[in-house]
Amino acid sequence: MPKIQALMVDVDGVLVTGRPQDGRHWQASLAADLAIDVEALNASFFRTHWTAIVTGREDLRPRLAKALRQIAPHVSTDQLIDYWFRNDARLDTNLLSEIADVRRRGVLVHLATNQEHERMRYLLNTLGLAARIDGWHCSADLGCRKPDPAFFAAVQRRVGIEPAGLLLLDDTAENVHAATAAGWHAVHWTGAVPLEDALQGYLSGHR
Structure with missing residues (x-):
């Protein structure tokens, strides 16, 4: 497995999973x-x-x-x-704990998300995600969104890491395919297994 320098994590459907009380879509009621x-x-x-x-x-x-x-x-x-x-603010606390472990192992953790500016600030500041990550990349800032290849190129330029050192964690298969087409590694997140298992050895070089 290649050595991953940065884990790029999607937000909605990965770190944030619907209404705080039950996980349903924010429009449900x-x-x-x-x-x-x-x-x-x-x-x-x-x-x-x-x-x-x-x-x-x-x-x-x-x-x-x-x-x-x-x-x-x-x-x-x-x-x-x-x-x-x-009502769109249910944090996956187990995943956040696992992400903290990834950071302790020397891997950068950034958000790579399709968001507009105001909700991005809410996620970072009100929900406190800014304190749990090393950086973020928001479609409204970049002027393009996943799965547009321009999104992945813009993020790669921002971080200055070769595509082979980047790993996307995303719940949308189309985004996963676009990331791999851009030369990144990518994992389709379903939440069915712990993060360590989902990454399937990508972090084996980090202890």
Whole structure:
């Protein structure tokens, strides 16, 4: 196995797994809690604007405010963002402990995630992920998102590590395939086994 210098960890579906109380999608009770039609929100906001927002070409708040005026004028932008972020914040504490062990073994651990700016700050500061990692790479900062090859090239340039020294941990198979096409190593994360087993000897040179 090659010597891995940096483990690049996805966030949603890996470190963050839905609602804190039960792991369900953050929209699961949106209609009951805020009287917002989920399909209307997805049609007017997420399917229409999310790609531009998550790649930093548009801002979250103006687009969300416009959508809410159309589909749920009784809900403010602040209300929905607060609800969304709080209900999409279940940390996998076991995985975080395993990641801490990886860092102790001398491997850098960075986040490599498709996020817009505001939620990225929430993840780092409010949920405290900044204190548990060595760096982060956010699609809104880079101007491109996984699985775009440009994302992997941009991260590689940022860290100054050859692709063969990078390992992506991601729950989306398409991202895993894109990482390997970029010369990285990659593991499809399912959460079914401990991190040590999932990495299958990639860290054998680190003690």
